[in-house]
Amino acid sequence: MFTKNLAHQPADLEACGSVINQHSLRKKAILAMLAAEDIKLASLTAVVGRGGLTKPLTGGTYMVNQRLVEDLKSARWGEHASNLGPILAYELAHEAGGIPAFTVDPVVVDELSDLARISGLPELPRQSKFHALNQKAVARRAAKALACSYTELNLIVAHLGGGISIGAHQKGSVVDVNNALDGEGPMTPERSGTLPVGDLVRLCFSGRFTEQEVMRMVKGSGGLRAHLGTTDAREVENRVRMGDKKAELIFRALAYQVAKSICALAATFNGKLDAVVLTGGMAHSELLTAWIKERVSFLAPVLVYPGESEMEALAQGALRVLNGEETAREYV
Secondary structure (H helix, E strand, O other), X not given: OOOOOOOOOHHHHHHHOOOHHHHHHHHHHHHHHHHHOOOOHHHOOXXXXXXXXXXXXXXXXXXXXXXXXXXXXXXXXXXXXXXXXXXXXXXXXXXXXXXOEEEEOOOOEOOOOHHHHOOOOOOOOOOOOOOHHHHHHHHHHHHHHOOOOHHHOXXXXXXXXXXXXXXXXXXXXXXEEOOHHHOOOOOOOOEOOOOOHHHHHHXXXXXXXXXXXXXXXXXXXXXXXXXXXXXXXXXXXXXXXXXXXXXXXHHHHHHHHHHHHHHHHHHHHOOOOOXXXXXXXXXXXXXXXXHHHHHHOOOOXXXXXXXXXXXXXXXXXXXXXXXXXXOOEEOO
């Protein structure tokens, strides 16, 4: 019916101290917005909140229950602003008269195959943390465009944003994907991506940087920011078009790394791939997507769905349950 973006001042959020302490501030803003739009809680059918760092889960739509809320409140599996999504949904749904509260395809969706989970050290198994909500939403959109069911297709989906995740969707399950939260995979506007391991170890023990500083280099100050001083892909593209050779080299390198990751995942399906899908904010860049297409179009047709449709994806996940197309999962 309508969409609102409720912005909060950084100083107000910092004054809360922790993410969970932002709860009251954010809830008041939501209730004030609903009142301004003359939307009564009792008129709602369901509330959906984006979640959150929990234990690893199979993809799908989950009923928000007390156990899920407790895990998010305690930050047992990590602290992130999205932890508040299911908590707020649960409370608003209760205040609306006990209607369902859902969360859909959180970042911790883990459907990795046993092979994909293995790294070269038993102490460091590979983890699945990625843009599951948007990836699965555009995968279903691609399936519809191909006149098939999501569970019938082999797709590689590349989410190109501040973080980049590239997943192998094998008949409805993401059986391999890079840990985008911690910067594994291609470099991004703000993340370093996978680095030379020996050099990284020596950097960590050089005495020049603290653990926090190294983590910041990997996640927050790496990638385009480290090379070009900006995380804005639009600015980088403009610099390329104005003849900036360094900007072109770095932007091409980002496209090259994305393309290599896509091609590597084709091995997941023994080459039997139905489509490659590019999505996320940077998919708006025709220059970037063209460079990626040049290197991967031999694998399968390339579909481009720019931007992030996460609010729509949350609604669709709830609707699939409410319409009887999918059974809500329980967090246990």
